[in-house]
Amino acid sequence: MxxxxxxxxxxxxxxxxxxxxxxxxxxxxxxxxxxxxxxxxxxxxxxxxxxxxxxxxxxxxxxxxxxxxxxxxxxxxxxxxxxxxxxxxxxxxxxxxxxxxxxxxxxxxxxxxxxxxxxxxxxxAKPVEPELVKFGRLRIDQAGHRVWVDDNEVVFTALEFRLLTTLVERRGRVQTRDTLLHDVWGVAPGLTTRTVDTHVRRLRKKLGQAATYVQTLRGVGYRFNSEVPEGSVEGELA
Amino acid sequence: MxxxxxxxxxxxxxxxxxxxxxxxxxxxxxxxxxxxxxxxxxxxxxxxxxxxxxxxxxxxxxxxxxxxxxxxxxxxxxxxxxxxxxxxxxxxxxxxxxxxxxxxxxxxxxxxxxxxxxxxxxxxAKPVEPELVKFGRLRIDQAGHRVWVDDNEVVFTALEFRLLTTLVERRGRVQTRDTLLHDVWGVAPGLTTRTVDTHVRRLRKKLGQAATYVQTLRGVGYRFNSEVPEGSVEGELA
DNA sequence: CAACTTGCGACATTGTTGTGACATGGCTGT
DNA sequence: ACAGCCATGTCACAACAATGTCGCAAGTTG
CATH class of the missing domain: 3.40.50.2300 (Response regulator)
Incomplete structure (x- = not known):
């Protein structure tokens, strides 16, 4: 790639x-x-x-x-x-x-x-992963394997966490189902199951208010969008 | 200078x-x-x-x-x-x-x-890890190789102590079984034994009340969490 | 030799995950 | 505008995998 x-x-x-x-x-x-x-x-x-x-x-x-x-x-x-x-x-x-x-x-x-x-x-060669990532109301601690939405901790399973971090790492870019299947599940693409959708759903459910970050692009895939226009502004930059 | x-x-x-x-x-x-x-x-x-x-x-x-x-x-x-x-x-x-x-x-x-x-x-800018670490009801004397839970001394074996201090030093961060196997036991990872689990169990048993600090993250590993709320159990979502 | 430590297998238990069936809703061509 | 199609959302559940638990035997120490 x-x-x-x-x-x-x-x-x-x-x-x-x-x-x-x-x-x-x-x-x-x-x-x-x-x-x-x-x-x-x-x-x-x-x-x-x-x-x-x-x-x-x-x-x-x-x-x-x-x-x-x-x-x-x-x-x-x-x-x-x-x-x-x-x-x-x-x-x-x-x-x-x-x-x-x-x-x-x-x-x-x-x-x-x-x-x-x-x-x-x-x-x-270097661990680029920052330990702590923040986006608006979402906070992710890679090393500690923890996630907060609006300062409330939300518990994710290993797989869900991997899916979330994969999307966040590639934020702004669409991930096709095949890509996700490959990178998160490690399986060969081509499957036609509801696996990805189901897990995206679980993600969204647990994300609650922050679910809007995970967007569906019909016919393409999913995208983590950090610039959701939802009234509130990015807390990142001054 | x-x-x-x-x-x-x-x-x-x-x-x-x-x-x-x-x-x-x-x-x-x-x-x-x-x-x-x-x-x-x-x-x-x-x-x-x-x-x-x-x-x-x-x-x-x-x-x-x-x-x-x-x-x-x-x-x-x-x-x-x-x-x-x-x-x-x-x-x-x-x-x-x-x-x-x-x-x-x-x-x-x-x-x-x-x-x-x-x-x-x-x-x-960074101070070094002190010899004596305290967390709520837990107190660890690295140099003296002693541990107290609620002011009652608990005796750990060498291996148990090592496992505990390893977890404590890296508190807040998940340690995979492989990591622990390598760092505490010094063996190559990839094994599938109950060794780690067994010793975590022994740790928890001896830790008694303080056992809640040692958390299992299914599919990931173990984590020493120093911010466990005292009385209340892990309340996921309010 | 006795007391203790430690690794590991067997089994119990519990949470996670994939899947198919069905609902929903957007897109397309007529 | 409409019907139909296809992509996605939703759900419940069974299979599975990860972890907890226990006991024993081998190894260690003094």
Missing amino acids: AERILIVEDEPDLVSILEYSLTKEGFEVAFAHTGTEGLRMAQTSPPDLLLLDVMLPDISGIEVCKQLRAADSSKGLPIIMMTARGEEVDRVVGFEVGADDYVVKPLSVRELILRVRAVLRRRS | AERILIVEDEPDLVSILEYSLTKEGFEVAFAHTGTEGLRMAQTSPPDLLLLDVMLPDISGIEVCKQLRAADSSKGLPIIMMTARGEEVDRVVGFEVGADDYVVKPLSVRELILRVRAVLRRRS
Whole structure:
């Protein structure tokens, strides 16, 4: 499965160069043209890697990076920053900002790709899973295997928990029944049972108020949607 | 005041690179070339941080790390492991081995320094596990190998005590049977015996009233939960 | 040798999970 | 607009798997 890269860059020329190069290398790319948009996309549909320009029309890439590092759910996201000058590099990759790597503009595509690969490789070996994930009224403790909805603990069975975390990890992306059957149940796809539906139902039932996060896409599959418009706003970012 | 780093590495080239780089960054460095030597030096003259190669001529870095973690005096020592492959990383930074971080060889000096700084910063803020732990009606004296429930001393066998402290140290986090088998019994996981269950049972029996702290998570493992509500039973949903 | 510890098999018990039957509701082509 | 179809929701239950429980025998210690 192709790795997903989110590019946050406002300069159209550079955007098309990046799109072309990275797509050619087999990556799947998405774009944001402002810092705010990038921030939102990175949270709601986390990519495998974020390519982030420092200079953006609204909030700076540095700020974007800091905010992502501050939130539990995006703490482990691999980030490569693009900067025009070599000066700020220390800050950027240092702990103040916390990018994984950087490239200097004007950039060499070949080098960029090498660095992308390197960062992905490094990260893939590392437990990326944050211990604690929060979404609005939902709170998940991976290590402790616990879930809260509006601060009330809800007990899930092992399977339910796996299904939930799988959906949450891939939030914003639709998961087909086959995908879920494979990744959660570990069985070959192609079955036509009510297994997935039944368990989604159990999830929803236990989730109570938070059930709206789990959406059905008729004819496609299920999706965990963290930007439910339900009046209340995301508690994540200030 | 310069922070002291002990480097355990047998490859001379790498040693000189590390010496050069870390010294330049203002650290004070010491070296050991074998696992045994490193172990001894770490115990007799504890550095602020240990940089430990996995592959060593005598005992493996993993073993060194485990032994340091097992001893009370070196339990809190910050350790960064250097490994040639990304594979073992999970074990290395996981509870089994317990390194604070790792770097993959061939290593980027820049990255290494960042990680060293990060680990040092993280550790400096963190107090070490106290010898005496108390939870509600439970009191454990690590050093004295004694346990009290409601002020009545309960005698545990060596194995039981080890199981209990392992669970307590990792309180709040689920421990799978395999994890426990490995960390408490030191055997390879994958067995299907009633060993763990039996001993959990013995624990619970001896714990009496405090048995509620040890929770079973069906399909996952066991968890020591320190936030059990006293009188009331686990009230799932109000 | 006696007391104790420990691992494991056998069986009991309990919670979890898959499944088929049926209900419901949205989509499509006419 | 309508009928029919197909995807999904819902439910109850039996099979199954995980865990609790117990006792015994082998190993250990002093």
